[in-house]
Amino acid sequence: MPSILFRNASVTTMDTRRPVAQAVLVRDGTIAWVGQEQDIPLQRVDRIIPCGGATLLPGLNDAHIHLLALASSLRQLDCSRGAVASILDIQGLVRATAQATPPGQWLRGRGYDEFYLREQRHPSQADLDAAAPSHPVRLDHRSGHASVLNSLGLELVGIGLDTPDPPEGVIQRDVDGQTTGLLLEMGSYLSQRMREFRAPEQMTEMVSETSQALLRWGVTSLQDASPENNMERWRTLRAMREKGALQQRLTFMPGIHHLAQFTNAGLAYGAGDDWLRLGPAKLVVTLTTGVLYPPEEEILALVRDAHRNGFPVAAHAVEEEAIITVLRAFQASKDSWGSSPLPDRVEHCSEATPKVQMLLKATNAMVVTQPGFIYESGERYVATVPPEKQPWLYPLRTLRYLGVPLAAGSDAPVASPNPWRVIYCAVTRRSADGLALHPEQGLPLEDALRLYTVGAAAAAGEGGLKGTLQAGAPADMALLDRHLVEAAPDDLLTARAVLTMVGGEVVWEM
Numbered sequence: 001m002p003s004i005l006f007r008n009a010s011v012t013t014m015d016t017r018r019p020v021a022q023a024v025l026v027r028d029g030t031i032a033w034v035g036q037e038q039d040i041p042l043q044r045v046d047r048i049i050p051c052g053g054a055t056l057l058p059g060l061n062d063a064h065i066h067l068l069a070l071a072s073s074l075r076q077l078d079c080s081r082g083a084v085a086s087i088l089d090i091q092g093l094v095r096a097t098a099q100a101t102p103p104g105q106w107l108r109g110r111g112y113d114e115f116y117l118r119e120q121r122h123p124s125q126a127d128l129d130a131a132a133p134s135h136p137v138r139l140d141h142r143s144g145h146a147s148v149l150n151s152l153g154l155e156l157v158g159i160g161l162d163t164p165d166p167p168e169g170v171i172q173r174d175v176d177g178q179t180t181g182l183l184l185e186m187g188s189y190l191s192q193r194m195r196e197f198r199a200p201e202q203m204t205e206m207v208s209e210t211s212q213a214l215l216r217w218g219v220t221s222l223q224d225a226s227p228e229n230n231m232e233r234w235r236t237l238r239a240m241r242e243k244g245a246l247q248q249r250l251t252f253m254p255g256i257h258h259l260a261q262f263t264n265a266g267l268a269y270g271a272g273d274d275w276l277r278l279g280p281a282k283l284v285v286t287l288t289t290g291v292l293y294p295p296e297e298e299i300l301a302l303v304r305d306a307h308r309n310g311f312p313v314a315a316h317a318v319e320e321e322a323i324i325t326v327l328r329a330f331q332a333s334k335d336s337w338g339s340s341p342l343p344d345r346v347e348h349c350s351e352a353t354p355k356v357q358m359l360l361k362a363t364n365a366m367v368v369t370q371p372g373f374i375y376e377s378g379e380r381y382v383a384t385v386p387p388e389k390q391p392w393l394y395p396l397r398t399l400r401y402l403g404v405p406l407a408a409g410s411d412a413p414v415a416s417p418n419p420w421r422v423i424y425c426a427v428t429r430r431s432a433d434g435l436a437l438h439p440e441q442g443l444p445l446e447d448a449l450r451l452y453t454v455g456a457a458a459a460a461g462e463g464g465l466k467g468t469l470q471a472g473a474p475a476d477m478a479l480l481d482r483h484l485v486e487a488a489p490d491d492l493l494t495a496r497a498v499l500t501m502v503g504g505e506v507v508w509e510m
């Protein structure tokens, strides 16, 4: 592996003892030295990269992403806010795609948001039937927590007039008891029942495209938080890695309901290698249907079981009630097993009210936040979240002040995978239309960058050297196209990497 010297850079190290520097020397996949120009060690190197004063920082680490879903979304109809304005537009997209697709094949769309559609409602089964009567159609909501199917689609997944609601979700019906096509919290239900053929080569190609796009933003590590993560997906992702389709390091969070597959195979927390590692167990706790799912006793049983097997838990919890239940379960389990050094995490932790903040302090749980949601849903929050809760939506400055360990992720494909949009929102709290949601909760840039570097490493149980630029750290870094600190906040949105390095190897260069 060639040795490389970065010179004349504005190095943001994330190392508190030496926060800034000018030069970095990389040797054998590791950072060998960091310092000032005049102290550069006199050694022969294979390559010198003059950085022209641009920012060099640790490679970005997306602490919450759904890689395979993001890769698949590349081939789905884009029904997001920027792409369509109405149900009529969606019908047009579906109709055009149906004409170019053999009948009977699934048509998939993603990212619609009824709040931003002209009709101010979800598309319906009938809307989709009108556009594509001979194809099964499935449109996924932006949040990933709702889908709309047409009649053929519902029939193929076995949902009819008499199908009961599954315990975790709702099959919406009209006053006459007919399905409307809208399904809430039924993503896993659908994925178990949909036969959507995709050749492995096609999947590999889509993962490769996704990985490349992330490298161009400087992303060098990912943490996959999909509750569907089972042994088969672990093998699939390992194969992607071996084929070179996946260039980032990946922490794979096993779905808590699939955990036994891993423990039975002798795979413990942290198993794997530096490229693909087994992470915390992913638990999803929802309140979408009005009641907590799974119920409280079951949450506690799942958390205890994961802890007993040596896995910390990463729990999806958005509403105050869900977050409190999760934190109490973390606490109760730790009390019975003795305090554990493993970092339990609350994913999203959207309604972080004072009561939640107290419990976060008491349990020492991490918060893995998605400030990027503000960009896409700022107006929606203001219109739909009770005013007394709005100051406590992703209150990053308060959490930082309280010393709650923080990391951030994109949650792509639920939101854009662009890390710079997330960092922009962590600083400015602005939506796409410029609305600022409690801007007093914005973080200084340096702290926002920590969410995607040292914070993210700690969330994956890899705290220490990873996510910093100091001697001994893995040589994962991004050289940007600008000097970040001198740039205006709005410029964060367009930041790009001109060079991205993983494990000492240049994997992207403009």
Ligand SMILES: [Zn+2]
Pocket: 064, 065, 066, 225, 411, 414
């Ligand atoms: Zn997620």
